[in-house]
Amino acid sequence: MSDKKRLAVNKTRAKRPVRLVLESMKHVFNISHVPEKESIWQWGEANIGELPSTFDIGIWNIWKGLGGVEFVKEYQRMVKDRHLLLFQEALLSLKLLAQYAPDGYAAHHGATYRRRDGFREGVMTISAVAPDEVGKRILCLAPEPIFKTTKATLITKYKVKGGSHALCVVNTHATLMRRPSTATKELGQVIDHIATHVGPIIYAGDFNTFSAAYISEADQALASIGLKRVLLEGDSRSPLASLDQLYVRGIDVIEAKIDTSYIQSDHFPITAKIRIE
Secondary structure, eight states, rough: OOHHHHHHHTTTTTTOOOOHHHHHHHHHHEEEEEOGGOOEEEOOOOSSSSSSSSSEEEEEOGGGGHHHHHHHHHHHHHHTTTTEEEEEEEEEEEEHHHHHOOTTOOOEEEEEEEEETOOEEEEEESBBBSSEEEEEEEESSOOOOTTTTOOOOEEEEEBBBTTTOOOEEEEEEEEOOHHHHHHHHHHHHHHHHHTTTOOOOOEEEEOOOHHHHHHHHHHHHHTTTTOOOOBBBTTOOOOGGGGGEEEEEEEEEEEEEEEETTTTSSSSOOOOOOOEE
């Protein structure tokens, strides 16, 4: 893709208006970190107990839902007909979590901190399949500077129809302001939790890999347990915007792309159709 076309596509993403950024910042001057025992909220019941061997997934940093009414429309379109969804920057209350989980879906939100307005931020995994196991929320090692907000990873597992092993799903949002060496350590602590898993793995989300060095660090660390980064069709993102990634093991990726039709976040989502080997 030419630089001119790449720039044109990147301009379609939502931009963070200064007013909304300042409004959001007001609420993080005084935060409280959510302890492990209170970190995971659950809502809703899934329709089925096992994933089909072939299914669709979506991975999206939803920008705290700041796209408003138009974001809600895009969110509903994203969820429709997909079995598994991994969201980052999910800012919500328990009441709002209920709205994020449509009928027939189970939602799990791994929170990192609570703002002074009571809303909790974290990662959210939504599935049309009841989880076989909700593992744990893992906090990143390094908080962001100034406000000391933290990012997190949530691990869930699902039975697969006809499969002898469960699918391990790792939904991650990595720290933005950190060194590559710290990024490797953060990946390492998650790897420690899933290294003994026998079976397929999806490890995806907002890795904040905003340079070739960060992507290389992630590739090498995750290759240690057999995970490989998926090359995304139509990836028009600039190097500074290539923050979201999909890594898989034991999975045949039929199709995976950056979907630029979603414009109510400052991240384009990854959508994919996969088959469990």
